[in-house]
Every structure is written in C-alpha cells, then in structure tokens.
Amino acid sequence: MLGGLLVLLLLIGGGLYAVAPLRNPLPAPTVELTLPASMTIPGTAPRLPWPRSGQAMISVDGLGTLGAFGGSEPVPIASVTKVMTAYVILTEHPLDVGEQGPELTVSAEQAAAYPAEQARGESLVEVRAGEVITERQALQAVLLPSANNMARILAAWDSGSVAAFVEKMNAVADNLGMSDTHYTDPSGLDPDTMSTARDQVILASRAMALPAFAEIVKQKQATIPVAGTVQNYNELVGRDGVVGIKTGSTDEAGGCLVFAAVVTVGGRTVSIVGAVLGQPGANTPVQLDRVFAATRSLLRSTAAALTVHTLVEAGEQVATVRGPLDSGSTINAAGKIEVVGWPGLPVRLDAQIPALSSRIAAGAEHGQLTATVGDGEPVATALRTGAAMEPPSTWERIRHHR
Structure with missing residues (x-):
C-alpha cells in the first residue's frame, strides 16, 4: 500500500514537473543590429582648388557643404x-x-x-x-x-x-x-x-x-x-x-x-x-x-x-534574430541602397524593425532601413526576414525547462 502511494506521488510530481515549463510564456526573440548606426563614405576626402584669396564655399543640394575657404x-x-x-x-x-x-x-x-x-x-x-x-x-x-x-x-x-x-x-x-x-x-x-x-x-x-x-x-x-x-x-x-x-x-x-x-x-x-x-x-x-x-x-x-556609392547591398544582413532555445534567423535588406556623395561624407543608418514573434516566415517583409547622407532626404529599402524560425516544440520546452 505504501509503495503504491509512493509511485503515485512520483507520477504526479513528474507530471507537474513536465507541465510547469509550459505555463511560462516564451521569451520574445531578440534583435541585434549588424550594421553601424553611422558611418562615412569611404575614401580620401576631396581637396578642392580654392582661390588664393577672398572667400569661397561650395555646396551640393541635398547633401550639404563640400568645403569652404577664406573665413x-x-x-x-x-x-x-x-x-x-x-x-x-x-x-x-x-x-x-x-x-x-x-x-x-x-x-x-x-x-x-x-x-x-x-x-x-x-x-x-x-x-x-x-x-x-x-x-x-x-x-x-x-x-x-x-x-x-x-x-x-x-x-x-x-x-x-x-x-x-x-x-x-x-x-x-x-x-x-x-x-x-x-x-x-x-x-x-x-x-x-x-x-x-x-x-x-x-x-x-x-x-x-x-x-x-x-x-x-x-x-x-x-x-x-x-x-x-x-x-x-x-x-x-x-x-x-x-x-x-x-x-x-x-x-x-x-x-x-x-x-x-x-x-x-x-x-x-x-x-x-x-x-x-x-x-x-x-x-x-x-x-x-x-x-x-x-x-x-x-x-x-x-x-x-561626386560618385555613386553603394551603402548596402541587396540581401545584405542588417540584423541577427535570436529566438528561444537557440533558434534564430536574420533580417536582410530587400534592395540596394545607393547614394551620390563624396568620400568622408557622414551617413546615418536607421533600421526600423517591428517586434517579432517566435514564428517567422522566410522572406517576409518586416521593417525598413533608411540611410540619410549629409543633409539629404532619407533613402530607404524594405527589410525581409531570412530563414524561417519556428517556436520550440512541447518536448523541446520540457527538455530545456522552458
């Protein structure tokens, strides 16, 4: 009689141990950007042939001042x-x-x-x-x-x-x-x-x-x-x-x-x-x-x-997605971002990525990447998910106590 009761308690306890992790919600995936928030167009900044005297300034519409001389x-x-x-x-x-x-x-x-x-x-x-x-x-x-x-x-x-x-x-x-x-x-x-x-x-x-x-x-x-x-x-x-x-x-x-x-x-x-x-x-x-x-x-x-510079290639990874139990995916640029500028011109990058669930479809449009060069208007491309990501199964959650 006592032995049977012990077995029953063990079974109940094990069931509770197995069910408990399923009661906890899955943590939301985390997103880590792989592109910098700011950069400069690579290369050597241009040296303009300023006059020997007087004042001068030259500006490119939508980009800003290329240079100035003479105070x-x-x-x-x-x-x-x-x-x-x-x-x-x-x-x-x-x-x-x-x-x-x-x-x-x-x-x-x-x-x-x-x-x-x-x-x-x-x-x-x-x-x-x-x-x-x-x-x-x-x-x-x-x-x-x-x-x-x-x-x-x-x-x-x-x-x-x-x-x-x-x-x-x-x-x-x-x-x-x-x-x-x-x-x-x-x-x-x-x-x-x-x-x-x-x-x-x-x-x-x-x-x-x-x-x-x-x-x-x-x-x-x-x-x-x-x-x-x-x-x-x-x-x-x-x-x-x-x-x-x-x-x-x-x-x-x-x-x-x-x-x-x-x-x-x-x-x-x-x-x-x-x-x-x-x-x-x-x-x-x-x-x-x-x-x-x-x-x-x-x-x-x-x-x-002034030349055309490619800041982001189509398909280039913008962010890494880490889901529960080591699942993961990426966020990639859907299109290429090209801008006109000169070496040394500052660029600001802004990835707008909405919150993600633990289930992600492959190639789904999700967010936008904008690049702002100098004083110009932003240039944008859509963002897409990389590989599909599925939430962990019940068995995986029990095994990993999640």
Missing part, C-alpha cells in the same frame, strides 16, 4: 546684392515661368537720374520717363546686365522708397539665417553692403528654388524696352553645367560670383551651388576673369568628387 568675415559683395533684390521682389510678387507680371512706369525723376549715374560709371540700362516695363523685364535688367538703376526702380515700386525696401532685404536675410549679412542698398554699389560666401550660398539655394528666378538667370540675353537686347554678364552660363546666377565687381569687393550648376552623376541629376568672393584685379574684366577661372576649377573638381 567668415563679412566683405563687400557688389552686384551679388541683386540676388536678394530679385528674391524679395519675386517672393512678394510671384511670377510663373514665362509670365511678364505687373507693369511699372519709370518716373521723370528716375529717368533724370540716368546721366549722373552714367557719369559715375555705374552698371545701367537706359531708361526714359514714362517707360512702361513689366516686372519680368525689370528683373532681367537687374540680373543679366546688372542694372543698378533698375534695382532702385524695382525697390521703389515695391516698397515706396529704396530705404523701405532695404529694410525688407535685411529682414529677409535674418529670416533665412544669413547672420553675417547687412544690406545698405539694393544694387551693391555701396561697399557697406556686406556678406559672406556662406550666407550667399544660403540665399542662392532659396532663390534658385523660384522657377521664374531660375529661368531668368539661365538666359544669355533678353530684350527689354528702350535698352533693347541686353547680355548676361555671367559668361559661365551654359558651360560646365552652369545655370546662373549673379556676378559682381567693384574696387572694394573685387570679382564676385554666386553660381549654380547642374551635373549628372551616375545617371542622376545633382545641383551644385557656390560662391566665390573678393577676387583681385585692376579692373572689372580682370576681376571677373579671375572669379570665372576660380569657379570653373571648383566646379570641375566638385563634379569629379
């Missing part, structure tokens, strides 16, 4: 000032591509100022009292032959006075984060109008985003009332991918150029924006020749530095 002390910028003049006009009086826009009339006072302005050697277009000119034509006069008088005429048309318009220019500069810029006139003739290469690159990127602005600065010439056909002083337009934007030259400022170019890298279109300021020379032609030469060297080196 950040504000300097005179001459007619590069007119980029802000045109930007303020177009943000307050927007134009569609090809649209002429509202008309303005040249006053007798504005026309009467022309001879004295001409005697001072200013960059001008001829105007006459009562001349009717459209907003687009006025902007062409400002941005192509760099007409100081038309910049002042536009300023008064917009704000009632040149002084009130200059206040707007400075307010816009503040809003754009152009912290080292101060405007004193809408033409840049005044050497107290000062800025930096960095600030002008900020403005140029915003201005080129306005279709009417980008359309005008890409023109090699235009026809306007009274003055007739006028030429674009920016002789780089149409060369080395240059699509604008504005020259400048005075004794105090030297040769200046803010530029935009579009190049093709691995079948992809890439926009470059830059500024070169303070190029020396005895006169305007020499100053502009030097700034054009410096810009072409920078653009060619920048284009050569």
Whole structure:
C-alpha cells in the first residue's frame, strides 16, 4: 500500500514537473543590429582648388557643404546684392515661368537720374520717363546686365522708397539665417553692403528654388524696352553645367560670383551651388576673369568628387534574430541602397524593425532601413526576414525547462 502511494506521488510530481515549463510564456526573440548606426563614405576626402584669396564655399543640394575657404568675415559683395533684390521682389510678387507680371512706369525723376549715374560709371540700362516695363523685364535688367538703376526702380515700386525696401532685404536675410549679412542698398554699389560666401550660398539655394528666378538667370540675353537686347554678364552660363546666377565687381569687393550648376552623376541629376568672393584685379574684366577661372576649377573638381556609392547591398544582413532555445534567423535588406556623395561624407543608418514573434516566415517583409547622407532626404529599402524560425516544440520546452 505504501509503495503504491509512493509511485503515485512520483507520477504526479513528474507530471507537474513536465507541465510547469509550459505555463511560462516564451521569451520574445531578440534583435541585434549588424550594421553601424553611422558611418562615412569611404575614401580620401576631396581637396578642392580654392582661390588664393577672398572667400569661397561650395555646396551640393541635398547633401550639404563640400568645403569652404577664406573665413567668415563679412566683405563687400557688389552686384551679388541683386540676388536678394530679385528674391524679395519675386517672393512678394510671384511670377510663373514665362509670365511678364505687373507693369511699372519709370518716373521723370528716375529717368533724370540716368546721366549722373552714367557719369559715375555705374552698371545701367537706359531708361526714359514714362517707360512702361513689366516686372519680368525689370528683373532681367537687374540680373543679366546688372542694372543698378533698375534695382532702385524695382525697390521703389515695391516698397515706396529704396530705404523701405532695404529694410525688407535685411529682414529677409535674418529670416533665412544669413547672420553675417547687412544690406545698405539694393544694387551693391555701396561697399557697406556686406556678406559672406556662406550666407550667399544660403540665399542662392532659396532663390534658385523660384522657377521664374531660375529661368531668368539661365538666359544669355533678353530684350527689354528702350535698352533693347541686353547680355548676361555671367559668361559661365551654359558651360560646365552652369545655370546662373549673379556676378559682381567693384574696387572694394573685387570679382564676385554666386553660381549654380547642374551635373549628372551616375545617371542622376545633382545641383551644385557656390560662391566665390573678393577676387583681385585692376579692373572689372580682370576681376571677373579671375572669379570665372576660380569657379570653373571648383566646379570641375566638385563634379569629379561626386560618385555613386553603394551603402548596402541587396540581401545584405542588417540584423541577427535570436529566438528561444537557440533558434534564430536574420533580417536582410530587400534592395540596394545607393547614394551620390563624396568620400568622408557622414551617413546615418536607421533600421526600423517591428517586434517579432517566435514564428517567422522566410522572406517576409518586416521593417525598413533608411540611410540619410549629409543633409539629404532619407533613402530607404524594405527589410525581409531570412530563414524561417519556428517556436520550440512541447518536448523541446520540457527538455530545456522552458
């Protein structure tokens, strides 16, 4: 009797021992990333051919600044000032591509100022009292032959006075984060109008985003009332991918150029924006020749530095999955992630992997991997599971006390 009871107790106890592990929930699988959260594009960082003097900066749209030279002390910028003049006009009086826009009339006072302005050697277009000119034509006069008088005429048309318009220019500069810029006139003739290469690159990127602005600065010439056909002083337009934007030259400022170019890298279109300021020379032609030469060297080196880089191959493992009782799988990139960039450019990787159960189907889409290069927009690919993973059987759980 006692022996039978002992056997019964042993059987019951063994059953309880076997059932107890099954009452405990299985631990969730763990995921361990195998890719770093950050990296840099491999290779030697490019060394750009900076000018010997002045300031320069070059930036790649959507990626960030490739490099800068010459410090950040504000300097005179001459007619590069007119980029802000045109930007303020177009943000307050927007134009569609090809649209002429509202008309303005040249006053007798504005026309009467022309001879004295001409005697001072200013960059001008001829105007006459009562001349009717459209907003687009006025902007062409400002941005192509760099007409100081038309910049002042536009300023008064917009704000009632040149002084009130200059206040707007400075307010816009503040809003754009152009912290080292101060405007004193809408033409840049005044050497107290000062800025930096960095600030002008900020403005140029915003201005080129306005279709009417980008359309005008890409023109090699235009026809306007009274003055007739006028030429674009920016002789780089149409060369080395240059699509604008504005020259400048005075004794105090030297040769200046803010530029935009579009190049093709691995079948992809890439926009470059830059500024070169303070190029020396005895006169305007020499100053502009030097700034054009410096810009072409920078653009060619920048284009050569830009290549397509593969950050993640299709099928590359992104994470390891560890399930209960040594079961496991992987999380892999469904597609390739390729980006345009240059060696040394920082990259941020972000794997977004939802929680997993202990049963995983092979090749199932599960999450997303994004790569952000420099200041650009994220590039993404889906993530997929690798091998199937099954939860442990009842017997396996009993054997391993799980």
